Amino acid sequence: MLYNQLEYDIKRQIDKVEFQEFYLEEIVRSSIDKFQDIKKDIEINIEIKSIKINTDKNAFSKVIDNLISNAIKYNIDKGVINIAFEDNHLSIYNTGKSIDTKNIFIIFDRYYQEDSSSSGFGLGLSMVKGFCDKNKITIKINTEKNGTEIILNLSSII
Numbered sequence: 001m002l003y004n005q006l007e008y009d010i011k012r013q014i015d016k017v018e019f020q021e022f023y024l025e026e027i028v029r030s031s032i033d034k035f036q037d038i039k040k041d042i043e044i045n046i047e048i049k050s051i052k053i054n055t056d057k058n059a060f061s062k063v064i065d066n067l068i069s070n071a072i073k074y075n076i077d078k079g080v081i082n083i084a085f086e087d088n089h090l091s092i093y094n095t096g097k098s099i100d101t102k103n104i105f106i107i108f109d110r111y112y113q114e115d116s117s118s119s120g121f122g123l124g125l126s127m128v129k130g131f132c133d134k135n136k137i138t139i140k141i142n143t144e145k146n147g148t149e150i151i152l153n154l155s156s157i158i
Contacts, residue, residue, distance in 0.1 A: 029046070044081045139151070
């Protein structure tokens, strides 16, 4: 696993990352499986039809892993995560703590953590933003009193 990560990082730095065609649902389900041990009593609902994506599969998997991990980490006890795909938009909603609106523009900054008591280094959303910018994927954040929704417009990689 460490060797695969190192090899990927080297390829990415010299821009020899290979694009692959794969199914969105496969990546989402694989990511959810990775976090079974931390999801506790959180209910995860998925509504994704058979949609093919064409991009760097490894990097896209890391984006989805980060977004699902955050949706679990910042959720409430017995919370819900809804993952849906409609009109080329992937939506990940969780019933957890909302993001303070004053921080919406800085949550993608490297090392930023809204909740410094949680684990992590504040690098995940920075990586998500970097991948999205490079692949012309727009990110929208809807935050409300009872949760947060992150929406990715995947039109450029479908």
